[in-house]
Amino acid sequence: MTTAAITVEGLRKRYGDVQAVDGVSLTVERGEFYGILGPNGAGKTTTLEITEGLRRPDEGTVRLLGESPFPRNPELLRRMGVQLQASAFFERLTAREQIRTFASLYGVPAERADAMLETVGLTEKAGTRENKLSGGQAQRLSIACALVHDPELVFLDEPTTGLDPQARRNLWDLLRAINDEGRTVVLTTHYMDEAETLCDRVAVMDHGRVLRVGAPSELVGELGAASLEDVFLQLTGREYRQ
Amino acid sequence: MSAEAFTSLSKAMALGLLRDRTAAFFMLVFPLMFLVLFGALFKNDATARAEIVQVGRVEVFDSLPRDAREGLEEVLEIRRSDDRDEALEEVRAGDVDAVVWQEGDEVRLRYSAADRVRAGNARALVDSVVQQANIAATGQPPAYGLTTRQVEDESLKAIQFLTPGLLGWAVAMGAVFGSAFTLVNWRKKRILRRLWLAPVSAGTVIAARVGVSVALALVQTAVFLGVASVPYYGLELSGDWWLAVPLVVCGTLAFMSIGLVVGAWAKTEEAANGAAQVVILPMAFLSGAFFPLDMAPAWIQTVSGVFPLTYLNEAMQDVLSRGQSWGAALPVMGGLLLFAAVLTAVAARLFRWDDA
Ligand SMILES: Nc1ncnc2c1ncn2[C@@H]1O[C@H](COP(=O)(O)OP(=O)(O)O)[C@@H](O)[C@H]1O
Ligand SMILES: [Mg+2]
Numbered sequence: 001m002t003t004a005a006i007t008v009e010g011l012r013k014r015y016g017d018v019q020a021v022d023g024v025s026l027t028v029e030r031g032e033f034y035g036i037l038g039p040n041g042a043g044k045t046t047t048l049e050i051t052e053g054l055r056r057p058d059e060g061t062v063r064l065l066g067e068s069p070f071p072r073n074p075e076l077l078r079r080m081g082v083q084l085q086a087s088a089f090f091e092r093l094t095a096r097e098q099i100r101t102f103a104s105l106y107g108v109p110a111e112r113a114d115a116m117l118e119t120v121g122l123t124e125k126a127g128t129r130e131n132k133l134s135g136g137q138a139q140r141l142s143i144a145c146a147l148v149h150d151p152e153l154v155f156l157d158e159p160t161t162g163l164d165p166q167a168r169r170n171l172w173d174l175l176r177a178i179n180d181e182g183r184t185v186v187l188t189t190h191y192m193d194e195a196e197t198l199c200d201r202v203a204v205m206d207h208g209r210v211l212r213v214g215a216p217s218e219l220v221g222e223l224g225a226a227s228l229e230d231v232f233l234q235l236t237g238r239e240y241r242q
Numbered sequence: 243m244s245a246e247a248f249t250s251l252s253k254a255m256a257l258g259l260l261r262d263r264t265a266a267f268f269m270l271v272f273p274l275m276f277l278v279l280f281g282a283l284f285k286n287d288a289t290a291r292a293e294i295v296q297v298g299r300v301e302v303f304d305s306l307p308r309d310a311r312e313g314l315e316e317v318l319e320i321r322r323s324d325d326r327d328e329a330l331e332e333v334r335a336g337d338v339d340a341v342v343w344q345e346g347d348e349v350r351l352r353y354s355a356a357d358r359v360r361a362g363n364a365r366a367l368v369d370s371v372v373q374q375a376n377i378a379a380t381g382q383p384p385a386y387g388l389t390t391r392q393v394e395d396e397s398l399k400a401i402q403f404l405t406p407g408l409l410g411w412a413v414a415m416g417a418v419f420g421s422a423f424t425l426v427n428w429r430k431k432r433i434l435r436r437l438w439l440a441p442v443s444a445g446t447v448i449a450a451r452v453g454v455s456v457a458l459a460l461v462q463t464a465v466f467l468g469v470a471s472v473p474y475y476g477l478e479l480s481g482d483w484w485l486a487v488p489l490v491v492c493g494t495l496a497f498m499s500i501g502l503v504v505g506a507w508a509k510t511e512e513a514a515n516g517a518a519q520v521v522i523l524p525m526a527f528l529s530g531a532f533f534p535l536d537m538a539p540a541w542i543q544t545v546s547g548v549f550p551l552t553y554l555n556e557a558m559q560d561v562l563s564r565g566q567s568w569g570a571a572l573p574v575m576g577g578l579l580l581f582a583a584v585l586t587a588v589a590a591r592l593f594r595w596d597d598a
Binding site for chain 2 (some may be wrong): 054074075077078082087089090100107
């Protein structure tokens with residue numbers, strides 16, 4: 001247990017003219033709840049997807065639980081759960097069929113899949129097809145699919161965007177519970193209250209770079225700001241983003 | 243490869259496909275409708291009788307012995323009339339094929355060239371009746387006899403050719419569209435990425451998709467052969483008809499590979515649909531699926547030689563209707579598999595995980 005859960009060094013990724021990620025280094029300890037904050041277009045999703053092994057960086061290295069995600073590493077994939085920023089569902093399948101299909105890919109029994117559906121409050125929507133779910137319901141299903149196989153390492157890309165306050169709070173409870181069991185959770189968000197309540201540490205990103213890393217309270221103190229939101233605005237400025 | 247992952251992915255794919263009403267209709271019901279309609283339309287094709295009008299007495303017909311006359315009436319419908327002008331008008335209008343009457347020792351036949359085949363039939367039949375009467379009039383036994391028999395199954399019915407052709411077309415549609423749409427849709431809906439993140443091998447995903455298409459094609463085969471075999475259509479299967487099963491499997495793989503190339507190339511479902519149509523339509527018409535190409539110009543036959551459906555149709559007819567066996571099926575199976583391998587390799591080169 002000496003290695004960190006995630007070690008990322010010197011990541012760079014370019015899309016045409018856009019330097020989406022410009023030299024990102026991060027370390028996430030085991031059992032840590034880690035937040036990546038940043039305005040739209042900061043490079044959060046790209047950083048996360050490279051870390052998960054979905055995309056190859058132009059430069060830099062990634063170690064997850066001491067192993068490299070490249071080339072595709074099924075044993076490692078088994079130990080991680082990913083919720084993509086845009087939900088990915090099988091066409092014309094119901095919520096229950098979706099999660100059971102994903103569960104079976106990990107050898108998880110159907111009962112456990114149904115229990116997970118219950119946990120995210122979707123039991124009533126179990127028979128509803130993917131295209132008939134509301135944005136928030138689809139989001140919850142997508143998170144349930146990411147957690148169904150009890151992963152050690154959980155990646156969530158803007159998990160609470162589009163959720164109503166009830167669903168948001170319930171999801172916070174769920175994520176806290178998962179983290180309390182010793183799992184490592186990495187999420188991206190642009191809700192400061194979320195980062196403040198949930199995260200042990202946050203990294204504030206903009207223009208593909210990490211500007212600051214620290215515990216939310218530390219950052220507030222360091223910069224003499226009133227709240228994490230003020231820290232965020234101080235670091236990233238106030239002009240509109242994409 | 244995990245059996246559980248294979249099963250659940252196959253199920254997810256099959257459900258996604260069958261729940262798409264439009265796609266299910268076009269892939270499953272539409273080709274079957276063709277069989278049902280064409281089968282009924284051409285049902286009497288083989289026994290289609292030429293129809294002639296006999297005006298007044300015509301010795302060679304009237305003096306035919308009873309059994310000879312019955313035999314003649316199986317192929318020639320003879321109606322009597324007294325009004326020659328009216329009968330000639332009917333021929334011009336295309337209502338009957340010919341008019342026959344007798345003037346002295348001469349039997350006169352008037353026909354229209356509008357339907358050459360039937361007019362030719364009527365002419366040949368009347369001619370043979372006249373010749374036989376001539377021979378009989380000499381009082382000698384005929385010097386030469388001729389027995390003819392068709393090389394195909396004696397019950398040469400349109401259904402024997404329609405069934406293999408339309409089935410091949412149905413299998414081609416299902417496999418090309420099915421695999422093209424799945425690929426585009428899964429890329430657009432990010433399912434490919436999501437599966438990348440699950441500990442499931444690419445082989446399992448592909449095997450599940452191929453399994454679904456093959457199962458679909460075999461169901462189509464069973465339904466087509468079942469429908470065509472009802473007494474109304476009367477398909478008669480020749481000896482090694484079951485060779486159609488491995489042929490359909492190989493054909494499915496070949497057509498899926500076309501779909502994979504289309505799906506790997508196309509960015510949207512609309513583009514995939516267009517590209518698939520561009521392949522399927524000429525292939526259906528130029529492969530002999532709807533009508534035989536024996537009479538087609540040489541260049542069309544050359545073009546038709548590039549389509550895998552042409553070879554599948556040929557081989558399917560051979561084993562289903564012409565009583566042929568491994569000799570006809572094996573080379574075609576090999577060719578189809580080779581075709582599938584080449585196009586799958588092309589698709590793999592064009593493949594993208596996502597649109598970005
Ligand atoms: N696949 C892609 N192709 C081209 N540009 C991209 C792609 N993905 C992201 N970008 C660009 O890279 C930058 C970072 O994007 P992203 O990582 O999605 O940011 P965030 O998740 O913080 O909003 C943005 O300018 C975005 O437009
Ligand atoms: Mg993002």
